Amino acid sequence: MFLRFTSRTNADGSVVRYVALAHNRRVDGRVRPDVLMNLGRTDQVDVAGLRRLAASINRHYGDGDTDPGGETSTVTGAAPLELIDARTTGSVWLLEQLWQRLDVAAAVRAATDARRFTTNMERVLFALVANRAIAPMSKLSAAEWVREDAAIPGLSTMDDDHAYRAMDLLVDADTQGRVQEAVFFAVANLLNLEVDLLFFDTTSTYFERDTEDDGDDAFRRYGHSKDHRHDLPQIVIGLAVTKEGIPVRCWCWPGNSNDQAVLTEVRDDLRDWKLGRVITVVDRGFTSADNLAYLRRAGGHYIAGMRMRDGNPLVEQVLARQGRYQHVRDNLRVKEIRLEATDIRFVICHNPEQAQRDQAQRDEAIARIHAELARIAEQRTRDADRPRGDKTRARNEAAHVRAECALRDHPTLGRWLTQQTNGRLRVNAGKVKTEARLDGKYLIATSDPHISAEDAALGYKNLLEAERGFRDLKTQLLLRPVFHRLEHRIRAHVLICWLALLLTRVAERGSGETWRNINRQLGRITQVTLAGPAGTVTQTTPLNPGQKAIYQALSIQPPARVTTFNPS
Known part of the structure; x- marks a missing residue:
């Protein structure tokens, strides 16, 4: 039983509150309050009489402790609530809402509807991505994190078998294609991104083992390490990002792949999405003549960094041309060069600092x-x-x-x-x-006849967003060390890290905060479960102004204060 308060507004605007003695009863599976006795207006109720009644109940059925005045020190005589569980929920809730908003959940469910799983694989996959973004750890430890530490909506328990099954599902060719395509267009529509300018770059990540895999088609191979670990086998990872820094697709190749050989696959995969006019921005490692010609197929264009020290006669002609620089930014000047022998436009960029x-x-x-x-x-x-x-x-x-x-x-x-x-x-x-x-200079080339020299130069500078994505993958999301041995599990691990990077980038762009700060702030929101004679209740801790501001900036409704109530 409990005291139930109601209020009524009079015609003159005054508010009158009433109190009643009530209890909850279940009707058609729902809990409804049932009034046992109306006690009248709150300003006229016999408070002393209620205290005497509570004291009498406490003397007969309570612990019998009374104060010096003869009344019990516990007014209601209710047994104390016991905290039986506490889990982090703030960051998980934010990632869950973005996961749904970006249609990742719908894409995974569409790929798994025809399959029979005893566990919701979409929920398991989200748990792995959330763990990678919030507290990166191994898949075995991630399963324990779900069971003991985090409140994952729709998933109460999980083990490492569930994790590996979800990874195998994610790397399936059909599922992987659906997820990446759905994410790309959902992100573009949701954030109103300009997807006609895509930045592509590669990196490598190594494995803590002494030898590479055997066979001509091996995946973990020795190669040019961008981590300066030529003594360890590795894989090559490619990332396509928008100019806002949102990663929209990733690729994996064997560790001995070179940059010149992978660009055709990237261009073909993006062409399958029928994006229309796309300008691909690449670094100097991809600027072979064959690659640049391939990027122009089907009406495509490119902005590419050019090597200035390899003796290319075309580059020598460009650098020898005289001309006036145009001031673009405080630390950037540009000069456009056109040669009669080619339709490619060259832009020399100069940074005085x-x-x-x-x-x-x-x-x-x-x-x-x-x-x-x-x-x-x-x-x-x-x-x-x-x-x-x-x-x-x-x-x-x-x-x-x-x-x-x-x-x-x-x-x-x-x-x-x-x-x-x-x-x-x-x-x-x-x-x-x-x-x-060549002090302070770099040279770019573009095949687009319409883009200005200023936009080409600034667009190429935005290639740093891809490099920032790699840096966060390796440091913040702990892409390595990679403990997986099978190729499809390694690919799944990279995809999970990519999805985590995607969600954190969207959160950063919407809130104007770094993910490190977002995670620290929202990580203090806890979901607690309390148990008492009346049953169990699960609720979240109240939000402070900073936490509310993050949710409001992303147009996300905060988690409900009370999520479940199970009367005994």
Whole structure:
């Protein structure tokens, strides 16, 4: 039983409150309050009489504790509630709403409707993605996180078998294609993104093992490591993002794949989505003549970074052309160059601040070289002036040669040196002069005849969004270490990380906060379950202003204060 309060507004605007003694009873499966006794208006009720009644009930059925005045210290005499469970819910709830809004749940359900699973695989897959975004851990630990720590809507329990089954389902060719395509168009429509400009780049991630997989079609292979771990087998990961930084598709290739060989597959996959006019933005690693020609098929266009130091005669002509720079931003100037022999437009970009940094670094390197060459020459002269035997002189000369070889092979200083016919080293003045011409500059080419030089330059700078996505995959979402051995499980792991990156990027863009801050704020919202004589109730802790602001910015209704009530 409990006290039930109601109110009535009079014609003059005054509000009158009434109190009644009531209890809950179940009618047709629903709990309804049933009034046992009306006690009247709250301002006229006999409060002292109610206290005496509560004290009498407590003396006969309670713990018997009374205060010095003869009344019980517990007014109602109710047994205390016991906290039996507490789970994090704030960040999970936000990701759940974005998961539904981006049609990921609908795409997964559509792919699994014809299959029979005892567990909702769409819920398991969401749990894995949420775990990767909130508290990245192994699949076995993620299952424990779902059972003990997180409140996943529609999923009360999960084990590692469920996790692996969901991963196998995600990497299925049909499911993977549906999910990625549904996500792409849902994100574009929801956020009103410009999908005619897509940025593509690749990275690699390694495995903590000594040898690569066997066979010509092996997946974990040695290759060019962008993590500088050439001693470990790896895979190559590709990512396509919009200029707003939203990752819309990802790819995986064997570890020995090179950038020049994967671009055709990327272009074909994006062409299947029938996007219409698309400009693909790629870095210098993809700018072979065949790749650039392939990007122009079916009316496509590209913005590509060009190598300025590989001796390409076309690039040399562009760099030799005179012209006036156009000021674009505080730290960016552009100059468009057109050549008669081609319809490709070239844009030279110049950053004055970067030019100063390049010159300072080069001057420092040249100074270090001169100092080291002077030290070697001085030591050689000193040793020559000392009367010593032939063996000692030979040993000293060998030491001088080793010092010169170490300087010549130095990873940053060796590029400024040239070796003379007598074996001695000197600074390559021609190299220094050539590099000085390139200080603060980079060259891009575009096949689009309509885009302005300014938009092409700024568009290419946005390629940094793809690099930021890779950085967050590896640090914030802990893409590695990867403990999976089978190829389809590795691919599924990458897809789960991609989905987590997608949800966090959408949350960041909508709220204007970093995901680290969002997760920290919403992670303090807890769902607690209390048990007492009347039954059990599950409710969430109240929200502070910062947490409310995040939900409001993303147009997401916060989790309900009371989610379930089970009367005993």
